[in-house]
Amino acid sequence: MSEQPTDRPTSPRPSDDAVVELTSVSKVFWGTGRGAVRVEALSHIDLSIRRGEFVSLIGPSGCGKSTLLRIVGDLIGVSDGTVMVNGKFARAARIGREYGMVFQAPVLFDWRTVQRNVELPLEIVGRPRAEREAKARQMLELVELGDFAGHHPWQLSGGMQQRAAIARALVLDPAILLMDEPFGALDEMTRERMNLELLRIWERTGTTVVFVTHSIPEAVFLSTRVVVMSARPGRITKVVPIDLPRHRDVETRETERYFELVTEVREALRGSEGESGATEAARRVAAEGLA
Amino acid sequence: MTAASAPGSDAGRSTGLDAARTVRGWLLPLGIFIGALAVWDVLVRVLGLPQFILPAPSKIAASWLANLPELWASTTYTLAEVLGGLLIGCGGGIVVGVITARWVGLRESLLPFAVAVNSIPIIAFAPLFNNWFGLDNQLSKAMVAAMLCFFPVMINTARGLSHVDPAALELMRAAAASDWQIFRSVRVPSALPFVFTALKVATTMATIGAIIGEYFGAPSLSIGQYIVRYAAFLNLERSWAAIAFACAIGIGLYLVVVLVERLVMPWHATFRVIADGG
DSSP, X not given: OOOOGGGSTTOSSGGGGEEEEEEEEEEEEEOOSTTOOEEXXXXXXXXXXXXXXXXXXXXXXXXXXXXXXXXXXXXXXXXXXXXXXXXXXXXXXXXXXXXXEEOSSOOOOTTSOHHHHHHHHHHHHTOOHHHHHHHHHHHHHHTTOGGGTTSOGGGSOHHHHHHHHHHHHHTTOOSEEEXXXXXXXXXXXXXXXXXXXXXXXXXXXXXXXXXXXXXXXXXXXXXXXXXXXXXXXXXEEEEEEOOSOSSOOGGGGGSXXXXXXXXXXXXXXXXXXXXXXXXXXXXXXXXXXXX | OTGGGOSSXXXXXXXXXXXXXXXXXXXXXXXXXXXXXXXXXXXXXXXTOOTTTOOOHHHHHHHHHHTHXXXXXXXXXXXXXXXXXXXXXXXXHHHHHHHXXXXXXXXXXXXXXXXXXXTSOGGGGHHHHXXXXXXXXXXXXXXXXXXXXXXXXXXXXXXXXXXXXXXXXXXXXXXXXXXXXXXXXXXXXXXXXXXHHHHHHHHHHHHHHHHHHHHTSOOSSSHHHHHHHHHHTTOHHHHHHHHHHHHHHHHHHHHHHHHHHHHHOTTSHHHXXXXXXX
């Protein structure tokens, strides 16, 4: 991990502990075409994520959770508010490679071997070849793909491809790992295995994780905090702290506390949906009629 | 190179199988080809077709052998034009394609124009090219060939470079990659299949362009003039023999492009089907 002493949460000021600091973040999209439709994707989001946390963003589709993640990663700009990532503005954080990103699709390049795919971020930064190879190997070992370094992406299963994508995201030892429904395309069994896998990686690297999902069990099982969002305008309706023991395994899913927390998140979600769900559906139909 | 280290433990066995499959893949079309020639030969004899309508393949082969030096000289002359045309047309097409893909404004103003020009029958300009570059100049035919190649190559290059998986671009952006790094690591590899498709079309186009250019005037030792001359004399075996050489140029160049394609992008889906089957 990063050896800089500034990265350690030893500083007296509490704000230094926040790796992601969102202050009153809003995002408005303008629909294209006649009668430009104004869509308020996010409205006044305040969120502070501490170092080493695992925070899940959950909500109905269209609640802007992926947009929020992309704002943290400076892949989308804000309409209003400020985004600080690891003490820098989002753009500076992206250029400083403060975070690694994993998307729903693995986005591995067919023309590169798995090893060379993982090396890509190191190549972009211009690290020497020997260092690239060693570091990529180390990351592949971490995600247990050491034996598949010389394979091409299409020779790997979906779960293995996503593990390679995680290795690539971690190869620069980023302070933050941003994950956008990384296991959404996987079957339930693979997904649960990947969840355990991810927790193991999180424990070993100590990276802060921001994780977008629409699976309640996944969010509860992985997170230290679950952020529940509602749709248009995308808002945070509730933050559920997950007080399960830090080390989790298959049995965690069978504990009483786990079920209670799943229920709590589910109810928070239902509450946020009841508020805007029905009217939102009607509004959306009207908007589509206009287009 | 990479193919050897590819999947599975039974690499040795599967290459043997692949070779057998490749031979079988070649044998069938070859058999059909020879069969068709035989049927053609028999039909011509049975129906008693006159030589100036359709000569028998055996006659064509005899004429081919008898006039080999002359045909060979004509073929190399025409081949030089085709290669020159390919070089100018494809080279220019790739360069302009890259430029238009790089600057969006340029693409939007140039591409409709290119598509429009592409639908003009460029062959109509062949006699003009003879005036511009000289009847006996190989460049005049090479330019007809180049004109025919240019637009498909340019349009496909521009399209391949700009139609990139948006997720790949997002990934590169997240990694704070420079435009040049995105171009080299994502756009070029994504464009290769498009470019090679265009290059395959271009080999056929260039052969057509050169020969048609020669129809409007060229030295007598060229495929186009050879075909026209002996067709006029109703000495069709010799025309057909020249046509066979023209086909060989077209097919040969096409195969060269396929070979280069395999070497340049062995990772592409069209080439891994065979490996996966084993």
